[in-house]
Amino acid sequence: MSTVAADDHHDHVESPYSIKRWLFTTNHKDIGTLYLWFSLIMFFIGGFMALIIRTELFEPGMQFVDPQFFNSMTTMHAIIMVFGVVMPAFTGLANWLIPMMVGATDMALPRMNNWSFWILPFAFTMMLSTLFMDGGGPAGGWTLYPPLTLQTGDALPFVILSIHFMGLSSIMGAINVIATVLNMRAPGMTLMKMPLFVWTWLITAYLLIAVMPVLAGGVTMLLTDKFFGTSFFNAAGGGDPVLFQHIFWFFGHPEVYILILPSFGVISSIVPTFARKPLFGYASMVYATGSIAFLSFIVWAHHMFTVGMPLAGQLFFMFATMLIAVPTGVKVFNWIATMWRGAMTFETPMLFALGFIVMFSIGGFSGLMLALAPVDFQYHDTYFVVAHFHYVLVPGSIFAIVASVYYWLPKWCGNMYSEGLGKLHFWLSTIFVNITFFPMHFVGLAGMPRRIPDYALQFSDFNALATIGAFGFGFSQLIFLYVVIKAIRGGEKATSQVWENAEGLEWTLSSPPPYHSFTTPPVIK
Amino acid sequence: MKTKNNKSATVAGKLALVCVLMFGFGYLLVPLYDVFCDLTGLRFTEETAQLVPQEFTEDTSRLVTVEFDVTRNNHIPWDIRPANRRMQVHPGKVYTTSYIAKNTSNGVMIGQAIPSVTPIAANRHLIKTECFCFASQTINAGEEVQMPLSFMLNPKLPANVNVVTLSYTFFDITQSASVEDQLNAPTAVALN
Ligand code: HEM
Numbered sequence: 001m002s003t004v005a006a007d008d009h010h011d012h013v014e015s016p017y018s019i020k021r022w023l024f025t026t027n028h029k030d031i032g033t034l035y036l037w038f039s040l041i042m043f044f045i046g047g048f049m050a051l052i053i054r055t056e057l058f059e060p061g062m063q064f065v066d067p068q069f070f071n072s073m074t075t076m077h078a079i080i081m082v083f084g085v086v087m088p089a090f091t092g093l094a095n096w097l098i099p100m101m102v103g104a105t106d107m108a109l110p111r112m113n114n115w116s117f118w119i120l121p122f123a124f125t126m127m128l129s130t131l132f133m134d135g136g137g138p139a140g141g142w143t144l145y146p147p148l149t150l151q152t153g154d155a156l157p158f159v160i161l162s163i164h165f166m167g168l169s170s171i172m173g174a175i176n177v178i179a180t181v182l183n184m185r186a187p188g189m190t191l192m193k194m195p196l197f198v199w200t201w202l203i204t205a206y207l208l209i210a211v212m213p214v215l216a217g218g219v220t221m222l223l224t225d226k227f228f229g230t231s232f233f234n235a236a237g238g239g240d241p242v243l244f245q246h247i248f249w250f251f252g253h254p255e256v257y258i259l260i261l262p263s264f265g266v267i268s269s270i271v272p273t274f275a276r277k278p279l280f281g282y283a284s285m286v287y288a289t290g291s292i293a294f295l296s297f298i299v300w301a302h303h304m305f306t307v308g309m310p311l312a313g314q315l316f317f318m319f320a321t322m323l324i325a326v327p328t329g330v331k332v333f334n335w336i337a338t339m340w341r342g343a344m345t346f347e348t349p350m351l352f353a354l355g356f357i358v359m360f361s362i363g364g365f366s367g368l369m370l371a372l373a374p375v376d377f378q379y380h381d382t383y384f385v386v387a388h389f390h391y392v393l394v395p396g397s398i399f400a401i402v403a404s405v406y407y408w409l410p411k412w413c414g415n416m417y418s419e420g421l422g423k424l425h426f427w428l429s430t431i432f433v434n435i436t437f438f439p440m441h442f443v444g445l446a447g448m449p450r451r452i453p454d455y456a457l458q459f460s461d462f463n464a465l466a467t468i469g470a471f472g473f474g475f476s477q478l479i480f481l482y483v484v485i486k487a488i489r490g491g492e493k494a495t496s497q498v499w500e501n502a503e504g505l506e507w508t509l510s511s512p513p514p515y516h517s518f519t520t521p522p523v524i525k
Numbered sequence: 526m527k528t529k530n531n532k533s534a535t536v537a538g539k540l541a542l543v544c545v546l547m548f549g550f551g552y553l554l555v556p557l558y559d560v561f562c563d564l565t566g567l568r569f570t571e572e573t574a575q576l577v578p579q580e581f582t583e584d585t586s587r588l589v590t591v592e593f594d595v596t597r598n599n600h601i602p603w604d605i606r607p608a609n610r611r612m613q614v615h616p617g618k619v620y621t622t623s624y625i626a627k628n629t630s631n632g633v634m635i636g637q638a639i640p641s642v643t644p645i646a647a648n649r650h651l652i653k654t655e656c657f658c659f660a661s662q663t664i665n666a667g668e669e670v671q672m673p674l675s676f677m678l679n680p681k682l683p684a685n686v687n688v689v690t691l692s693y694t695f696f697d698i699t700q701s702a703s704v705e706d707q708l709n710a711p712t713a714v715a716l717n
């Protein structure tokens with residue numbers, strides 16, 4: 001919808017109100033817009049589920065929902081947030097930005113692009129419909145461990161099929177990104193001149209191609225174990241449920257980097273603009289991203305220290321995991337060095353980027369604590385893990401996505417957003433996200449297990465606090481929705497460059513940009 | 526433009542091939558995992574079960590406690606208990622004991638016992654020369670059977686291991702036994 005204004009003078013562009021335009025579009029901006037709206041809708045659906053969880057956990061005891069439904073809420077919330085919010089949002093950003101950033105007209109494979117988006121609504125309709133099936137939705141956790149997951153009722157085959165579709169969609173998106181980056185760059189745009197957002201997405205796309213098929217294989221094994229008499233994970237038939245955990249986490253750990261690497265690219269774009277200094281250590285950022293991606297393949301068993309691994313295995317996975325902190329640290333220090341002695345201003349995108357740097361680092365530190373095999377025996381499957389991954393995912397990935405929307409929205413729709421409301425959104429989000437997730441560290445260390453609808457009395461206060469925070473955070477996001485819609489509908493006109501010091505090809509195009517980005521290749525200095 | 530499209534299609538084709546290979550790799554993890562477990566002695570294997578006991582000499586200077594335990598998976602309606610809860614054994618000597626199982630349901634049932642040993646270090650040193658877990662067990666409604674078990678501890682059992690727990694989990698395979706015929710066959714079922 002944000003392309004409305006730009007489209008008027010293009011005779012071959014259909015009206016933004018025609019369904020056909022959106023169904024059959026092969027335009028990277030349209031598809032990017034679709035992805036972003038889809039992600040925002042799923043964000044509110046997944047957020048609503050989170051509020052159901054937090055409502056039940058407001059007080060000890062069973063108040064509102066039955067345990068089975070509670071468990072299906074935790075499971076669905078996670079699947080939606082991972083596959084329905086963060087991944088589509090980044091794919092949407094990739095669609096909007098990569099062609100503009102590398103000086104291309106469009107994505108390399110526009111028709112496939114249309115498919116990769118339109119599979120998603122089907123996959124998630126199928127996933128959500130399982131809530132109404134006999135036996136309820138999936139309730140064994142997003143990690144789908146057997147044998148528990150195999151006790152799912154009628155929903156199981158639908159859940160697995162929808163995961164196949166989500167995987168297919170993201171693989172097609174990834175292939176498109178790689179083809180675009182490799183083939184569509186403007187002359188003179190060498191790899192080492194590409195903006196970091198393009199770099200981090202290129203590496204993310206390779207990760208997706210490497211691990212989504214492994215997940216597909218794993219869930220297919222679940223399916224055949226349940227319905228076709230195979231025994232991959234069935235001990236009675238000579239299989240082993242622990243094998244599933246290896247397969248899942250071989251996918252799962254690279255997956256968490258799929259969820260964070262594009263954020264690194266976003267932050268590396270925003271910080272230099274508002275610090276009015278070029279990014280410190282561009283090349284080291286590229287290499288750090290590459291090493292993180294490589295290391296992410298050899299650390300998966302840190303999710304399963306407690307399954308009974310040989311000591312050598314525990315030590316290997318512990319040290320390999322801790323090694324990831326090195327390239328991650330390089331990134332954080334580079335951002336700080338970029339800001340050092342910069343002429344900083346604090347517009348909304350910068351605030352979210354700064355929030356990201358501080359709070360993502362908190363998540364990184366709790367990750368390091370979890371990486372210590374001996375103490376993970378205490379922390380594993382407690383709220384401490386919940387605190388960890390919410391710090392890296394909410395003020396991490398989600399903040400990065402929100403920061404990019406504020407940063408590029410004036411470019412996309414040609415209008416400035418309301419800075420005052422943006423700042424309000426930032427401060428409320430930051431305060432409430434900490435009220436929600438910080439106490440989880442404490443109850444986790446004190447032994448509160450994750451994925452339970454009821455808990456011991458001594459955890460009451462912190463849980464009540466977390467619930468208050470969650471509602472505050474949830475409702476603050478309505479401000480975001482309002483700001484975005486308001487900016488799309490009008491407002492102060494944005495210049496081409498939008499931000500005083502913004503650098504990159506996308507800022508050389510008009511705001512909003514023409515329907516086809518660079519019909520003649522730009523000249524790269 | 527045309528060449529760019531062709532190039533993109535080639536890239537897409539290659540990447541799709543990588544996807545297919547990675548899908549295969551997911552399945553390859555299954556045998557790899559078994560090989561890895563064999564190498565590290567993480568689980569029982571047929572090999573440990575079939576070792577010839579004569580190779581070993583009895584170590585009368587050492588007494589190790591072997592505990593017997595049982596778990597019923599998914600509440601399989603069998604009353605199962607070890608004949609002895611624990612035994613004091615000399616490494617290198619073969620001992621015989623048994624488990625007693627009663628099918629309390631009112632239909633014929635087929636069960637499969639899956640062993641596990643703790644501590645892990647003892648895994649490859651507990652040698653079973655005969656075990657009800659080598660094949661599935663068919664028990665008629667209300668019938669009680671005695672299921673024999675002969676085992677020996679390898680004298681190479683690390684010196685710091687004084688207690689070894691042998692635990693069986695019984696699975697109801699009445700349904701799947703018809704699907705997987707080999708489970709009914711008298712030959713030993715692979716335990717890895
Ligand atoms: C310095 C970097 C990091 C380290 C050392 C680290 C370490 C760990 C460890 C050891 C666990 C397992 C804890 C347990 O289950 O006992 C874990 C869980 C998790 N981490 Fe991280 N992590 C890091 C960064 C990230 C990032 C960047 C993300 C995603 C954006 C992430 C997402 C998750 C998730 C989702 C889980 C929980 C999975 C589950 O069991 O459901 N982590 N992390």
Ligand SMILES: [Cu+2]
Binds near residue numbers: 252253299303
């Ligand atoms: Cu991990």
